Amino acid sequence: MIKLLSSSKWKQLILFTVAVLLIPQILPSDYYFLILNIIALNAIVVLGLNLLIGFAGQISLGHAAFYGLGAYISGILTASYGWPIFLSIPVAVLTTAIVGLLVGIPTLKLEGHYLVMATLGFNIIVSIILVQWDAMTGGPSGLAGIPYLKAFSISIDSDRKFYYLVWAVLGVLFCLSLNLIDSRVGRALRAIGEDPISASALGIPVERYKVGIFVVSALYAAVAGSLYAHYVTFISPKTFDFFYSIEVVTMVVVGGIGSLWSGLAGAAILTMLPEILEIVKEYNVLVYGAVLMAVLVFFPEGLLPGIKKLWQKRQGQVHE
Amino acid sequence: MLRIKSIHTYYKKIRALSNVSLSVRENEVVALIGANGAGKSTLLNAISGLIPVSRGDIFFKNKKLNGLKPEEIVNLGISQVPEGRQIFQPMTVKENLELGAYVRFKKREKKEIAEDFDRIYQLFPILREREDQVSGTLSGGEQQMLAIGRALMARPRLLLLDEPSMGLAPKVVTTILKTIENLRRNGLTILLVEQNARAALKVADRGYVIETGRIMLEGDSEDLLVDNDVRRSYLGKDYEKFYE
Numbered sequence A: 001m002i003k004l005l006s007s008s009k010w011k012q013l014i015l016f017t018v019a020v021l022l023i024p025q026i027l028p029s030d031y032y033f034l035i036l037n038i039i040a041l042n043a044i045v046v047l048g049l050n051l052l053i054g055f056a057g058q059i060s061l062g063h064a065a066f067y068g069l070g071a072y073i074s075g076i077l078t079a080s081y082g083w084p085i086f087l088s089i090p091v092a093v094l095t096t097a098i099v100g101l102l103v104g105i106p107t108l109k110l111e112g113h114y115l116v117m118a119t120l121g122f123n124i125i126v127s128i129i130l131v132q133w134d135a136m137t138g139g140p141s142g143l144a145g146i147p148y149l150k151a152f153s154i155s156i157d158s159d160r161k162f163y164y165l166v167w168a169v170l171g172v173l174f175c176l177s178l179n180l181i182d183s184r185v186g187r188a189l190r191a192i193g194e195d196p197i198s199a200s201a202l203g204i205p206v207e208r209y210k211v212g213i214f215v216v217s218a219l220y221a222a223v224a225g226s227l228y229a230h231y232v233t234f235i236s237p238k239t240f241d242f243f244y245s246i247e248v249v250t251m252v253v254v255g256g257i258g259s260l261w262s263g264l265a266g267a268a269i270l271t272m273l274p275e276i277l278e279i280v281k282e283y284n285v286l287v288y289g290a291v292l293m294a295v296l297v298f299f300p301e302g303l304l305p306g307i308k309k310l311w312q313k314r315q316g317q318v319h320e
Numbered sequence B: 001m002l003r004i005k006s007i008h009t010y011y012k013k014i015r016a017l018s019n020v021s022l023s024v025r026e027n028e029v030v031a032l033i034g035a036n037g038a039g040k041s042t043l044l045n046a047i048s049g050l051i052p053v054s055r056g057d058i059f060f061k062n063k064k065l066n067g068l069k070p071e072e073i074v075n076l077g078i079s080q081v082p083e084g085r086q087i088f089q090p091m092t093v094k095e096n097l098e099l100g101a102y103v104r105f106k107k108r109e110k111k112e113i114a115e116d117f118d119r120i121y122q123l124f125p126i127l128r129e130r131e132d133q134v135s136g137t138l139s140g141g142e143q144q145m146l147a148i149g150r151a152l153m154a155r156p157r158l159l160l161l162d163e164p165s166m167g168l169a170p171k172v173v174t175t176i177l178k179t180i181e182n183l184r185r186n187g188l189t190i191l192l193v194e195q196n197a198r199a200a201l202k203v204a205d206r207g208y209v210i211e212t213g214r215i216m217l218e219g220d221s222e223d224l225l226v227d228n229d230v231r232r233s234y235l236g237k238d239y240e241k242f243y244e
């Protein structure tokens, strides 16, 4: 499987691994680990969403719900029913994937705005259930007492320990996704994103692919969600409302649609931005909005591809 | 090989084809000619399963196509080269051709597919030179060649060509027509849709004339080429275009 990666991809991945291993050595305080961990969790959701939006061309505003289902199912199974985590996470992820399948089959027949509305509706329904089903979910005040993850009797109970785990998971999913988009399946997905009618005229089963990639993206979100639950050990419905869905879609768009590295950049930048904007205090929402607008106006293809282009232009001028 | 028996199709409530019957025999080239909006593309899309047929039947080698999914129809051996080329512009020439062979990867025909790449590159040598180029940067003629090559990668028995000469210079049109003759010599059956009636009838054995969703006329190409109605409404136009 790894053989499939081209040499340039290998270089990028090695760089990525080295960076992930080096960063902890130079970080001044543990507070930064918290941010890096949130970046990784967001990046996992964005990764799946990018496959759906950037490659297959389908937009979802419901992925916070899958993130939430992953978190709540694993959380409830461990906190209320005493399941071991090595069982609860796979069950949470699988259950969420099945929900994704059930949601995907009818909604992906819809196009454009209708698909957006349908997934948004799904997100709102899940939010209502999380709030209303008190007995199970703990209602609006949330679910507490979720145990930490454990790996070989080491409890992953600090930001620093979780950092290695979550970035490793992101790395693995990232490699899998890179392989996916370079394969025959990936080409078929891009063809569908480009022009579904032409794709089906070539014999590509468009519906099945759309539903398939939707389920994969729901699965990624569920992985991130369940890791999140066992990281913060307390979850509440607010985290999983549709504002989060909008946030992750924004990360995909701002980073640059259709490139996995751009998605990673989008997740990193938009997760850090509010933290950086703490400096401007009461204006932070305003500045946040302005930054988003500026990106979309000046880099309509997304931040990473836009900067790359600028860079190449400069290189060109230097050579002249 | 292909038999269409009085089919009707609708877009919402508007009838686009009424009572259309048409047949294509093995190894024949059949031309379907008609003006803008006559329903030519609609007919091809109905054959490919891209739009539903509401009445009548379509048979391919005695198998009924009605209600089959597009991918099932491709699997039976019918490929369409859509109007306006419709290649996947951001992808490379090679990726487009690989997508054309999509239905065959399942069948583990790796070696045959490699041979087909060769065959298509022999047919259109320019595509080999441009193999790794993003296909959106190809010229119109090259894009049309790629669209044909992509359809051939599925190894069809019947090829549906939708206005392959559209927007191309006369010299390129000649190349495309030569290709069609060439493909037929190699055993392919072709249904060719054209507004360029003269060009189409030159390579076709038989032709059908379609007007506002109905077949108005059918016959051997030579007869259609000298038919007064056809000359007035379709061949005359070519002259007009010529003088413009």
Ligand SMILES: Nc1ncnc2c1ncn2[C@@H]1O[C@H](COP(=O)(O)OP(=O)(O)OP(=O)(O)O)[C@@H](O)[C@H]1O
Binding pocket: B011, B014, B016, B034, B035, B036, B037, B038, B039, B040, B041, B042, B043, B083, B195
């Ligand atoms: N998707 C659609 N929705 C509604 N009406 C359509 C659609 N596609 C085609 N039509 C209508 O059906 C009729 C036949 O269209 P069709 O595309 O088959 O014509 P055509 O003969 O291929 O024309 P052209 O030579 O311009 O390609 C036209 O009146 C057209 O407006």
Ligand SMILES: [Mg+2]
Binding pocket: B040, B041, B042, B083, B162
């Ligand atoms: Mg047409």
